[in-house]
Amino acid sequence: MKSPTAWALALILALFPTIASFAQESSPAPLEVRSYEKGDQLISLSAGTTIPLFTFGGNAATTDPKLYTGGSFSLGYQYFLTHGLAVGGSLATSFNKTYGGRDFFMAPLSVRAAYWWSLKYFDLSVAVELGGYLSKVSTETMMGPFAKAGGGIYWRINNDWSLGFQTFYWLVPEIHSGDYADLTRFGNILEASIFAAFHL
Amino acid sequence: MNLKRNLRLSVLLLAVVGLAACNNSYGVFSSIQEESKNTSTSTFYQTLVPDLVVYGSNYYARLVGIYSRPTSSAAASGWEYLDESSFGSDYVCRGMAVTSAGLYVAISNGRGATSTPNGIYLLNGGTWNKVYSATENIQALYAAHDVLFVVTMDTTSDSGSTYSLRYLSGTLTATEITGVSAIPTNVVYFSVNSSFYCASGTKLYSANPGPTGFSTVVTAPSVKITRLATDAVPDTDSATALFIGSSTGYVYRSVNGTTWPESKLATYSTSYGVVSMTAVPWKADGSGRALLVGSSYVGYYEADVTSGLGSFTTGDSSNIVAAESNYDSSLGNMPVMSFVYSGTTTSGVLFACASAMAVDYTGLWSNKRSSNAWASGWASE
Numbered sequence: 001m002k003s004p005t006a007w008a009l010a011l012i013l014a015l016f017p018t019i020a021s022f023a024q025e026s027s028p029a030p031l032e033v034r035s036y037e038k039g040d041q042l043i044s045l046s047a048g049t050t051i052p053l054f055t056f057g058g059n060a061a062t063t064d065p066k067l068y069t070g071g072s073f074s075l076g077y078q079y080f081l082t083h084g085l086a087v088g089g090s091l092a093t094s095f096n097k098t099y100g101g102r103d104f105f106m107a108p109l110s111v112r113a114a115y116w117w118s119l120k121y122f123d124l125s126v127a128v129e130l131g132g133y134l135s136k137v138s139t140e141t142m143m144g145p146f147a148k149a150g151g152g153i154y155w156r157i158n159n160d161w162s163l164g165f166q167t168f169y170w171l172v173p174e175i176h177s178g179d180y181a182d183l184t185r186f187g188n189i190l191e192a193s194i195f196a197a198f199h200l
Numbered sequence: 201m202n203l204k205r206n207l208r209l210s211v212l213l214l215a216v217v218g219l220a221a222c223n224n225s226y227g228v229f230s231s232i233q234e235e236s237k238n239t240s241t242s243t244f245y246q247t248l249v250p251d252l253v254v255y256g257s258n259y260y261a262r263l264v265g266i267y268s269r270p271t272s273s274a275a276a277s278g279w280e281y282l283d284e285s286s287f288g289s290d291y292v293c294r295g296m297a298v299t300s301a302g303l304y305v306a307i308s309n310g311r312g313a314t315s316t317p318n319g320i321y322l323l324n325g326g327t328w329n330k331v332y333s334a335t336e337n338i339q340a341l342y343a344a345h346d347v348l349f350v351v352t353m354d355t356t357s358d359s360g361s362t363y364s365l366r367y368l369s370g371t372l373t374a375t376e377i378t379g380v381s382a383i384p385t386n387v388v389y390f391s392v393n394s395s396f397y398c399a400s401g402t403k404l405y406s407a408n409p410g411p412t413g414f415s416t417v418v419t420a421p422s423v424k425i426t427r428l429a430t431d432a433v434p435d436t437d438s439a440t441a442l443f444i445g446s447s448t449g450y451v452y453r454s455v456n457g458t459t460w461p462e463s464k465l466a467t468y469s470t471s472y473g474v475v476s477m478t479a480v481p482w483k484a485d486g487s488g489r490a491l492l493v494g495s496s497y498v499g500y501y502e503a504d505v506t507s508g509l510g511s512f513t514t515g516d517s518s519n520i521v522a523a524e525s526n527y528d529s530s531l532g533n534m535p536v537m538s539f540v541y542s543g544t545t546t547s548g549v550l551f552a553c554a555s556a557m558a559v560d561y562t563g564l565w566s567n568k569r570s571s572n573a574w575a576s577g578w579a580s581e
Contacts, residue, residue: 055232059230062233066235102525137228141222
């Protein structure tokens, strides 16, 4: 039986040639690219893995999150306000198996602020996102605030497409109040994913 | 404008629906943190562990052979096969029990039709000595009130087998439970009336002062008895109640060993009986007692037996020794063959020996009690 990590890698490998070949068909040779300027827009897709790091808070007796590495997928949009500075948002999903064999699902929805640098055929980006998430395990659901920060390096295939690799640190607070304050936890997850963006 | 307003309304509606679906009393991350990790590399993965004993500074678990680990090592670490040359290389352990004399094990050699009785060995002071050369077909060893009882299979044929309960006093001495067609249950000592109890089929026997002199308890419930227990927590307590487990899942309680005014069902269905039963300390001051009852179906049931026979609920709803998600990811998936608690009312270790042969789980689990609380949940061994 394949592990969640194996499935995530298979998904990335499946997506990679599709995106690359589509880009090459429309633009056979790399062009000299320009920096992102005011008014530029990106629509992006990413797929990768989510690696649970640790969970703390409340009456937790351990920091072991007891989750296996899983898969993630996200859809995003960014609008450049000025040279290099973009705002936007993303809707992501992640799936992880728990130690006990249950399925942990999470869907963060967040707004993004990012800064981009363009160096020849490559772009570098750092970003922070703030928002909320919906999580589910068994039949139980939970909502809470969400934050992530990270960045990546992207190859500008042409002026229409970029393809790269990014990592983000996710902070996932699960807040409980009153008599159940002991159930409060702060999930900490690392996302590593392949990113493809179309330049509008 | 309409689009913006509809978008805002939709987001608001989604948030309200999402929040309404949330359960403040259920922690998603915390429930996951309580789960047990099931490991396929465990010595006990997909095995049936009949029992476990604690002796000296080691735990001894029985499979076909014996495995031991130091009490000081963490769960799932340090288990080693007991390769004792005097047992023979093809040894099979048929039973284990501990008295003040040491650790007794019953050994035979070979499997199936080639199996031959070897004897009973005693570990004391780090040395194994053969204390009885057996010709009998030993089926189980039980220790009660410092007496070693031995269950033997005397005859077997297509129509069934006959069994006897004996005890070790240099040789195997017969008790009055002889030639019975149902294998005798475990033996317990009930300090309230200073009597030993054992059962075979529908008959409950008691002996005072024992270890011989067993006679039928005529007032016992008319049920097929599968397991006996008292509410004594080992090493620290005197019993105040005696429990009978039955093949229909009913558990009966007596405070005098004669009358059985209370009974409660501890099973999913009366088709599934009691296979194991042990009292453990409970409550924040250690004064409470909970009875754990292993079902022949899956998992176990728990009840408050501090001052009576409380109603039984499954381990994932009563949450006495483990949280719901911890139970569901461990013993909720297999029958528990025996519980073994070692410790005081304040702290100790509880083992659950299970039958994991038909499931992708380990067959041995442990749970810790510390500072008067069951907090860690079941951990795979």
